[in-house]
Amino acid sequence: MPNLDHVLNFFSGVALLMAGRAEGLKRLDLSADGFWQSFSAMLVALPPVALSWIEFETSAPRTGTAAGYGAVPVYGAHALADFLAWTLPILILMLVAKRVGYSRKIVPLVVATNWGGALLAWVFAPYWLLMLALGPGNGLSALGLLVTIASIALTVRLIYMATGKDMAGAAIITIGMIVISLISYGAVMDLTGIRLI
Template sequence: MPSLREVEIYLKGLWLLFRQQPAGLAFLDLSDRGALRSFWSALWSLPAILVSFAWWRLLYLQELAPSQSVGGLFFFRLALVEATNWIVPLVLVGLVCWVIGLGDKFSSIVVVVNWLALPISYAYGTLILMLMLVPSAAGFVTLLWFVLTILLITTLFRVLRMVVGDQVLTLSALILVLLVPSMILSEWLQAYLGILPG
């Protein structure tokens, strides 16, 4: 598991890439081994993920009778959805890279996407925590959620641009594959597994 110091270095690299500075690539392990190690970002994101699980549990319990509750199976299913949303988009990106001849860039894309998921997870986790603690701020949080989504798309575009080059159509395809299928799959899986509120 990467140490905190390593994670800080990776995040600094992402920040430099966001600022369109190629030097940021040197702060990231873009090898195949680095791609595998980048999945540790899921564990580093665990506190934020648990906040989202707690919020989802509250939403789900609102649909149940007061005498009913949820157990470990509910959280296992949430974890299954989370893992699927993490893996499937990367698999689809791999297929896109193979089709358009960017196979040599796949490991680099996995690295930047996985480590970028870390600050994004905490950003969304913070908004969820605001909703849980101050429900009356739902309108404001919704606005912040929209702004964060725009920021995510912008960040993906700028960072991936430094990895695959200035190819707008390719970048657009990669971002669509990273974001859209996970949104569709997430709702479908939640409904299929019986953990979709209301």
């Protein structure tokens, strides 16, 4: 687990990449150890991600049979769905990297998207706090749409820079990540019977 200084340095690196500045890659650890260490970004992102779970569970209280689920299975289902949504795209990319000419791009891509995902989780945490404080409404729904669009746009930009300015690849990877996220949530809902989205 990297210390706070390292995390902030990685965050500054991915922020630079999102801003279109290639020197952001120099702030990331692209060694073999750095590759595996980048998966600790999931733990770094856990507090704001958990905030989104809490907001979902408080904004739409479960009724009927669904109300019988305890907190552990409900939040466990959220955690499993998000874990799969985070890791499955990376696993698929690693499996196909050589075939699609990404052998040399896979390390910067994975490291950047791991730390980028954690940074975005923290950047958009105030939205979840607003949702918890004010409850859902038209204004916050519009803000949520903007947050989603911004997250997708920044992810495309991050992948574009991490892959050496391959816009087609960045768009395909981002779309794949979104699709796999939805599949992950659907699979966990089918497996557990717990509504998550």
